[in-house]
Amino acid sequence: MSAIAFDIPEDIRAMRDGLRAFAEAEVLPRHEANRDLFEDQRRLYNEDGRFSDELLQLIGEVRRAASKAGYYQMCVPEHLGGGGMGHLAYFVGWEELFRVCGPQNWLMLYAVSHWAFGPSRMLEKVTEEARAEMLAPMMAGEKSMCFGLSEPGAGSDASQIKTRAVPDGNGWRISGRKIWTSNSPVADYCVVFAVTDPDTRGGISAFLVPTDSPGFQVQRIVKLFGHIGGDEGELLLEDIRVEPWQLVGELHQGFAAALYGVSLGRIYNSARAVGYGRWALEQALEYAGIREAFGKTISEYQGVTFPLAESATELHAAHLMALNSATLLDRGEAAVKELSMTKAYAVQVGYKAVDRAMQTHGAMGFANELGLYHAWHALRIVNVADGTNEILNRTIAQRLLKGDRDL
Numbered sequence: 001m002s003a004i005a006f007d008i009p010e011d012i013r014a015m016r017d018g019l020r021a022f023a024e025a026e027v028l029p030r031h032e033a034n035r036d037l038f039e040d041q042r043r044l045y046n047e048d049g050r051f052s053d054e055l056l057q058l059i060g061e062v063r064r065a066a067s068k069a070g071y072y073q074m075c076v077p078e079h080l081g082g083g084g085m086g087h088l089a090y091f092v093g094w095e096e097l098f099r100v101c102g103p104q105n106w107l108m109l110y111a112v113s114h115w116a117f118g119p120s121r122m123l124e125k126v127t128e129e130a131r132a133e134m135l136a137p138m139m140a141g142e143k144s145m146c147f148g149l150s151e152p153g154a155g156s157d158a159s160q161i162k163t164r165a166v167p168d169g170n171g172w173r174i175s176g177r178k179i180w181t182s183n184s185p186v187a188d189y190c191v192v193f194a195v196t197d198p199d200t201r202g203g204i205s206a207f208l209v210p211t212d213s214p215g216f217q218v219q220r221i222v223k224l225f226g227h228i229g230g231d232e233g234e235l236l237l238e239d240i241r242v243e244p245w246q247l248v249g250e251l252h253q254g255f256a257a258a259l260y261g262v263s264l265g266r267i268y269n270s271a272r273a274v275g276y277g278r279w280a281l282e283q284a285l286e287y288a289g290i291r292e293a294f295g296k297t298i299s300e301y302q303g304v305t306f307p308l309a310e311s312a313t314e315l316h317a318a319h320l321m322a323l324n325s326a327t328l329l330d331r332g333e334a335a336v337k338e339l340s341m342t343k344a345y346a347v348q349v350g351y352k353a354v355d356r357a358m359q360t361h362g363a364m365g366f367a368n369e370l371g372l373y374h375a376w377h378a379l380r381i382v383n384v385a386d387g388t389n390e391i392l393n394r395t396i397a398q399r400l401l402k403g404d405r406d407l
């Protein structure tokens with residue numbers, strides 16, 4: 001029996017099953033064998049807050065194995081050597097990984113390339129020269145990148161960034177600051193967004209900058225939720241020389257290059273919300289069936305089960321919305337309104353499902369070993385990262401007011 005009437009194509013179903021088998025063979029055993037490491041923040045991070053060598057070794061192993069198996073680069077266009085799969089596959093694959101692995105077994109984050117950190121269709125926007133240098137190691141999972149748009153003074157309104165790329169001979173010199181740049185502490189390249197046309201709002205260009213370029217510095221690791229390290233960096237960019245081959249997309253059209261990847265990011269986060277939400281709901285249902293209070297299992301109390309029923313309904317709706325948005329994107333439609341609705345709704349209901357699962361568990365909901373708090377953190381963050389809920393609502397309202405009212 002299936003709750004979904006959408007006809008998922010055979011190749012995508014095969015990918016999903018293969019990816020689950022990959023996670024069972026390459027991800028879960030690594031967590032099992034390294035439980036002590038994953039439970040000890042002092043071993044996960046170095047003094048400066050960067051991932052430790054022990055952790056990077058495991059991440060590298062998963063990435064390389066996923067690349068060999070063809071999952072890592074499955075959504076890279078075929079003409080660049082990837083699997084040529086689209087948004088629907090990206091959603092289905094990630095949703096499976098998040099749900100099956102749960103939040104504790106998070107090496108699965110490296111089983112499929114994240115569009116901003118590894119190879120994706122964004123690589124269509126880099127020059128032939130850049131591709132000759134970076135494509136092979138990126139596809140093999142040997143090298144990674146990061147996406148430097150947000151700054152201390154500009155987040156939602158990215159048009160206000162202050163980083164400048166000033167013409168210098170046939171190239172430019174970049175100076176400025178970036179913050180929240182995920183994967184930057186370990187990345188080999190950064191796509192840096194900088195103002196190139198200061199007289200035009202949004203006159204911004206994107207540049208591919210090797211992180212060992214003179215003037216590129218990860219100044220500090222931004223730590224979140226009481227962790228002693230992290231994966232988000234604050235960058236200082238001082239007079240970095242870039243050549244024409246480093247331009248990504250068209251000059252002054254950096255936002256177009258950014259938007260080229262963002263649809264994958266929003267599908268990814270919708271999958272994360274639906275997957276973790278479903279995982280948490282499962283935990284809550286299991287626990288409600290065995291925990292007793294006042295002489296009955298707590299599943300006998302509607303006060304416990306009705307919130308879970310509501311989460312099931314919401315997650316089902318988010319799941320259907322995501323399948324729909326991904327299908328529209330694969331048909332070549334921009335689906336701006338639908339994708340904004342999907343990401344905003346999915347992360348809110350996913351977060352609520354995790355929160356409700358915590359409540360169902362009582363005090364046990366906060367115990368480290370259950371991992372609910374990992375999912376709670378992850379989904380709380382994506383209510384802000386990758387377009388805040390408010391900015392997505394703003395986009396939806398703008399589309400409605402322009403006459404896009406098909407629902």
Ligand SMILES: Cc1cc2nc3c(=O)[nH]c(=O)nc-3n(C[C@H](O)[C@H](O)[C@H](O)COP(=O)(O)OP(=O)(O)OC[C@H]3O[C@@H](n4cnc5c(N)ncnc54)[C@H](O)[C@@H]3O)c2cc1C
Nearest residue numbers: 147148149150154155156157180181182385386388390391
């Ligand atoms: C874990 C994490 C990882 C990230 N990774 C990256 C990355 O790799 N690269 C990168 O470039 N950025 C990254 N970001 C930054 C992210 O894109 C920004 O946090 C996001 O765009 C919001 O910007 P802000 O945090 O500056 O909030 P602000 O823009 O300052 O917003 C503050 C509040 O005001 C609200 N608000 C703002 N404008 C409006 C409006 N017009 N109407 C209604 N409400 C409004 C917002 O919704 C928010 O609630 C990351 C963020 C996080 C948390």
